[in-house]
Amino acid sequence: MDLSHKMFSEIPSVIRHHGNAGNINWLMTTYSAWAHVVALVGVFKIMDCSKETLMWAFLLWPISGLGITVGAHRLWSHRSYSASFPVRVFLMLCNSIANQGSILHWARDHRVHHKHSETDADPHNAMRGFFFAHIGWLFLKKNPEVIRAGKELDFSDLHEDPVVMFQRMLDPWFALYMCFVFPAQIAVKFWGENFWPAFFVAGGLRYVYVLHCTFLVNSAAHLHGDHPYDVLSYPSENPYVSFFAIGEGWHNWHHKYPFDYATSEFGISSQYNPSKLFIDVLAAVGLVWGRKRGTAACEMGMVRRDRDREAGVPLPKPAPRPWKAHAAVKHD
């Protein structure tokens, strides 16, 4: 596992290296440090909050999470289903509470990630280790390969969606308001909470928690888990990540069939996936439609694999992961 003492002990020299090379994105690094301080203050403010505020902060985990999973990810990045205007507005508002950059930028980075996974053109290339894939990538200026790859993709569908462009136009101020201030205003208005405890807990602490839940998809789900659908790829099936990221941990399936709205092979009774349930409920009342699935493509792949096996064609074998190869060298 890459989450080791060595990784943490090397952080100062990595920072020195990038500082000397002029690679650090100071705006994002400063903002991220500020957000984590606000979240830390939130930890100490938990005892000052009413139980309604704590429940509100807890509910904002799935509410803001849906803005990422069902919105920025499955709808806007992958177009795995179509959504009516009111649903798109609702998802945009949830997405703004999550405050992970505008939908336009999130979807752009994500499409590049899928097309160039585990290469220099992947914005959060997991080959560079857990810390980089998790959050370190945000502290650095983008690799020129990432910028070049972004220029080669088509984002006209995003530019044509007025909901996406409205949020982009008000970025980052609207998202900052929705993330930190709006949750506190709700708590003040509806159950008479004091503003600042709600700001720090339902705003800052909840925000940073959901941020790390999302980051786990890029770090843990790219480094740890099973690979039943594509043994050669890094993305893996990770049920723990699915719990934190409300259904986004079935990542080996997702990278193999990115157009699948469920981002998992099975239904919600066997694979934890509240985001799929939410889309299914919206489809049942006619607010979304055109849900695509990867199951037919998967079945075809299995038929092909069985045919190859009978013909004596060797099954693909993955190269050892870098950290496993290092461990093997050390043992020899």
Ligand SMILES: [Zn+2]
């Ligand atoms: Zn991924």
Ligand SMILES: [Zn+2]
């Ligand atoms: Zn994706």
